[in-house]
Amino acid sequence: MFDLVAGFCHSQILMALVKFDIPAQLLNHDASVTQLAHRAKVPVERMKVLLDGGVALGLLRYRREQYGLSRRGAALAGVPGLQGMIRHHDVLYRDLSDPVAFFRGEVETELADFWPYVFGAGAARDPETARVYSDLMSDSQGLVAADTLSMVDLSGTRRLMDVGGGTGAFLAAVARTYPKIDLHLFDLPAVAPAARHRFDGMQESHRLTITPGSFRDDALPAGADIITLVRVLYDHADDTVMALLKSVFRSLPTGGRLIVSEPMTGNRAGDAYFALYCMAMRTGRARSASEIASLASAAGFDRIVIPRAPRPFVTSVVECVKSS
Ligand SMILES: C[S@@+](CC[C@H](N)C(=O)[O-])C[C@H]1O[C@@H](n2cnc3c(N)ncnc32)[C@H](O)[C@@H]1O
Numbered sequence: 001m002f003d004l005v006a007g008f009c010h011s012q013i014l015m016a017l018v019k020f021d022i023p024a025q026l027l028n029h030d031a032s033v034t035q036l037a038h039r040a041k042v043p044v045e046r047m048k049v050l051l052d053g054g055v056a057l058g059l060l061r062y063r064r065e066q067y068g069l070s071r072r073g074a075a076l077a078g079v080p081g082l083q084g085m086i087r088h089h090d091v092l093y094r095d096l097s098d099p100v101a102f103f104r105g106e107v108e109t110e111l112a113d114f115w116p117y118v119f120g121a122g123a124a125r126d127p128e129t130a131r132v133y134s135d136l137m138s139d140s141q142g143l144v145a146a147d148t149l150s151m152v153d154l155s156g157t158r159r160l161m162d163v164g165g166g167t168g169a170f171l172a173a174v175a176r177t178y179p180k181i182d183l184h185l186f187d188l189p190a191v192a193p194a195a196r197h198r199f200d201g202m203q204e205s206h207r208l209t210i211t212p213g214s215f216r217d218d219a220l221p222a223g224a225d226i227i228t229l230v231r232v233l234y235d236h237a238d239d240t241v242m243a244l245l246k247s248v249f250r251s252l253p254t255g256g257r258l259i260v261s262e263p264m265t266g267n268r269a270g271d272a273y274f275a276l277y278c279m280a281m282r283t284g285r286a287r288s289a290s291e292i293a294s295l296a297s298a299a300g301f302d303r304i305v306i307p308r309a310p311r312p313f314v315t316s317v318v319e320c321v322k323s324s
Pocket of ligand 1: 141165170186187229230
C-alpha cells in the first residue's frame with residue numbers, strides 16, 4: 001500500500017535522475033555526490049536526497065562514497081526509448097495534477113497538443129513536431145517489434161503494409177527477420193519521408209515502397225497480403241478505428257491478414273498507465289484485446305487469435321483474417 005501512496009514521489013525521482021542524465025553518467029564510471037551535484041548545478045545536500053531516493057528505488061547503488069547503477073538502473077540506461085518517454089512524462093503529470101478534474105474531463109490536457117497528428121493530417125504538417133514524436137516512437141519500437149514478431153509468424157508473406165508505420169522502424173525489423181517480404185509503409189506526408197531516410201543506407205532499401213497519405217481521407221493501397229497496425233488504434237476514437245479497420249479489410253485480398261499490435265488493457269500497465277495516458281490525449285483510448293477483436297469482427301474479419309503477450313507493458317497482439 002505504501003508504494004501506491006508514494007508513487008508520485010517515485011516518479012519524480014525517476015524523472016529527475018533522467019533529466020540530470022545520471023544513468024548515462026554512471027553507465028561506465030561510479031561518481032561521488034559532489035561530482036554529480038556539480039554537473040547538475042544542484043546543491044550537494046539536495047543531490048544526496050535525490051541519489052538516496054534512487055538507491056531506495058533500486059536504480060542506484062552506493063558503495064565507498066560513490067554512486068553507481070544497479071542492474072535495474074543499467075536497464076533504464078540501456079532500454080532504447082525509455083528515457084525519452086520518461087523525459088516527456090512531465091506533460092502527463094501536469095495533466096494529472098488535479099485528478100478529480102482530470103477524471104471529470106475538465107482539464108485542457110497538454111498531451112493533446114504534444115501528439116497533434118491525432119487530430120488529423122493537417123495538424124502534423126510541422127516537420128519539427130513530427131520529428132519529436134516520431135523519434136520517441138521509433139526509439140521504443142525495437143522492443144515492440146521484437147515482441148510482435150515473437151507472437152506472429154510471417155513466413156509465406158509476399159507483401160506487408162505497415163499503416164501508421166512512422167519512420168519505418170517496425171518494417172526495418174521485419175526486413176531483418178524475413179528477407180523475402182516486400183515492405184510498404186503508409187503514413188502522413190509529414191512523417192513518411194523519414195522512413196526513406198532510415199532505409200537509405202540499408203541493403204533492404206529496394207524492398208520498401210512508401211505511400212504518404214491519411215487513412216482518414218485516402219483509400220489504403222491494395223497489394224499487401226498482411227497489414228499491420230502497430231500502436232495506431234489507441235490514438236483514435238471508436239468511429240475512426242472502425243472506419244480504418246473497414247478500409248484495411250477492403251484493401252486486403254481474400255485470405256489476407258490484419259495484425260494489430262499495441263499495449264492493451266486488462267493488465268496492470270494497460271489499466272493503470274496506458275488507459276490514463278490515452279485519456280489525457282483525449283482522442284483515443286486504450287482497449288482490451290477482446291474489444292479490438294470485436295471491432296475487427298464487426299469490420300468483417302474472422303479467425304481471430306490473441307497470442308499470449310510476453311510483456312504486456314510493451315505490447316499485445318490481435319491477429320485476424322479476411323476469409324471472404
Ligand atoms: C503512435 S505512432 C506509431 C508509429 C509506429 N507504428 C510505431 O509503433 O512506432 C502512430 C502513427 O500513426 C500515424 N498516423 C496518425 N494518423 C494518421 C492518419 N490519419 N493516416 C496515416 N497515418 C496516421 C502517425 O503519423 C504515427 O506515425
